[in-house]
Amino acid sequence: MGYVAVTAGEEVIKRAEQLFEKQRTEGSSDDLGIDQLDEQLSRLTAQVMSESGLYAPRLAALAVKQAQGDTIEAAFLLRAYRSTLERYDETITADPREMIASRRVSPAFKDVPGGQILGATKDYTQRLLDFALAETERTDPTGDWDVADAGAPDRLTNVTELLREEDLLHEPDEPDIEEPTDTTRESVTHPPARDAVLQELARGETGAITALGYSALRGYGQVHPTLAEVRVGRLPVRIEHPYTDEPVTVTHTDVTESEAVVPVYEKREDPQFAFGYGLTFGRNERKAIGMTVLDASLQLDSEAEPAENAEFVLDTIDGMDSFGFIEHLKLPHYVTFQSILDRIRSIRERQGMSEKDSADTDHETPPVAEVSNDD
DSSP, X not given: OOOEEEXXXXXXXXXXXXXXXXXXXXXXXXXXXXXXXXXXXXXXXXXXXXXXTOXXXXXXXXXXXXXXXXXXXXXXXXXXXXXXXXXXXOOOOOOGGGOXXXXXXXXXXXXXXXXXXXXSOOTTSOOOOOGGGGSSSOOOTTTTOOGGGGOSOOBOOOTHHHHHHTTOBOOOOOOOOSSOOOTTTSOOOSSOOHHHHHHHHHTSOHHHHHHHHHHHHTTSSSOOOEEEEEEEEEEEEEEEOTTTOXXXXXXXXXXXXXXXXXXXXXXXXXXXXXXXEEEEESSOHHXXXXXXXXXXXXXXXXXXXXXXXXXXXXXXXXXXXXXXXHHGGGSOOHHHHHHHHHHHHHHHHHTTOOHHHXXXXXXXXXXXXXXXXXX
């Protein structure tokens, strides 16, 4: 594809960037602070962290502010920053069973070990505008009740362990590799290993994950799972101490985990449940659930439906790829369009279009800025 650069366009581009920044700060309201974004719009920053593959709440808030709320642009900024960081060490593989859950719901079982924990959610309330939020005075919606009074959340037994104990859960095939794939450093090859699939899904654009997962539920696929559980909590991150080689907890990350089961009655002598999994940074339940649907769908390894085709799914869900291809359409395409225009006119002439039709279409091309071809 031919691209051209507009002559003397550097100053114009600089002014356009300044105007973009001016739009962010113009108006009578106070400038939005990083702390406000981090504390009050944590769902937004969680989405950006998940899609960028970097757990850094304040940097995600900064990226959201700089991008004026554009989540894909913010994730792009954070991915670009991540690429500049030096990798000092690798963590010990995190075990989700160590998660300290602040929210845990199981649509599959009413009574589960540890019980249902609704946590902070509006899943069971009506979606009505709360005009009280338009008031400037800050109020405590919990009244005299302090969330801290509930104490520290308990560690919970994973619901799917109940199915494993009865040998009702078919575990996905483990990849025959010595080291896990790192898709941030190695290109994904097809057919991809499941660890590569989960990495790409975890960094996928939330809307794309939701849409493709929904396509399977709507009949463009064979997977309509039951959620074993959805959990939100804090997961310890550990490394080996450089001197003692003992595991040391260096920080905790907020994560959302989802597990789903799909009944499989055919093609196996022993009927069991297939298994789908999803885990994201921060609280992003919708994306984690979409991941479980796509993980289970991609294990079918079929080209019959979009959600079951790994190459289609993984090439579509990456927000940076889709962002780049869609956004690049706004850039100058003068050379390619002129070529297409000349080709169409030539075809019409060879087909002997009428003089009237030719007069309607053979008008002069609107003048364009002087360009220099950089091809």
